[in-house]
Amino acid sequence: MNAGVRKYVYEPEVTSVAIAGQSMRFPVRRIYCVGRNYVDHIREMKEGDERDPPFFFQKPADAIVEHGAEVPYPPHTSDFQYEVELVIAVGRGGRSIGIASALDHVFGYAVGIDLTRRDRQRDARAAGLPWEVGKSFDASAPCGPICRAADIGHLSAGKVTLSVNGDTRQTGDIAQMIWNCSEIVANLSLQYALAAGDLIFTGTPAGVGPVGPGDRLVAEIASIGKLALTIGSREA
Numbered sequence: 001m002n003a004g005v006r007k008y009v010y011e012p013e014v015t016s017v018a019i020a021g022q023s024m025r026f027p028v029r030r031i032y033c034v035g036r037n038y039v040d041h042i043r044e045m046k047e048g049d050e051r052d053p054p055f056f057f058q059k060p061a062d063a064i065v066e067h068g069a070e071v072p073y074p075p076h077t078s079d080f081q082y083e084v085e086l087v088i089a090v091g092r093g094g095r096s097i098g099i100a101s102a103l104d105h106v107f108g109y110a111v112g113i114d115l116t117r118r119d120r121q122r123d124a125r126a127a128g129l130p131w132e133v134g135k136s137f138d139a140s141a142p143c144g145p146i147c148r149a150a151d152i153g154h155l156s157a158g159k160v161t162l163s164v165n166g167d168t169r170q171t172g173d174i175a176q177m178i179w180n181c182s183e184i185v186a187n188l189s190l191q192y193a194l195a196a197g198d199l200i201f202t203g204t205p206a207g208v209g210p211v212g213p214g215d216r217l218v219a220e221i222a223s224i225g226k227l228a229l230t231i232g233s234r235e236a
């Protein structure tokens, strides 16, 4: 036995997302999210100036949940909500990326759901505290298979919907985003060095709301596809 062979004291896990039509997977480095990017959602949340620059928060990379999975109803909330979002997968890193070349850094696109403990998010906002407890918990970042931009092109429009048990709750269009994909990549790269493996959740249209154990969510974006989930029982 050679004790020097092992590099780590435990085997680290690489979180990854499926790529549509490929056996290779997309390893996830970081997950960024845009806070407000559709006017009708800003209005339903009664917050913010509609022309404020985009702001960003993060979720842990291992919060990814894939298509078809069951998401446990998380502890520490009684107002667990969905937000359907277009997800940008970054394939090439950079900092201070210009808007004109921003899409060259995009590997592809996916359907995501920014799962939120809305009660804890509101508490944090009221107290001037960080958002992590409301946004950055276990299994809070469902993400469907990534469609390569090389296959589907870049997206500037396309219907976005989310249904709960077959009832449509959210309807929007990528064309309604206040900040488009190029502007999001460019703006985020002023604050952080982007790298291959980064995912960016780009904000949600109106219609967010709560779900409970047993509910079935289907999120869909035109030219990408579907992300289906089931909400599991409450964690202790």
Ligand code: MN
Binding pocket: 033, 034, 035, 083, 085, 114, 201, 203, 204
């Ligand atoms: Mn969101």
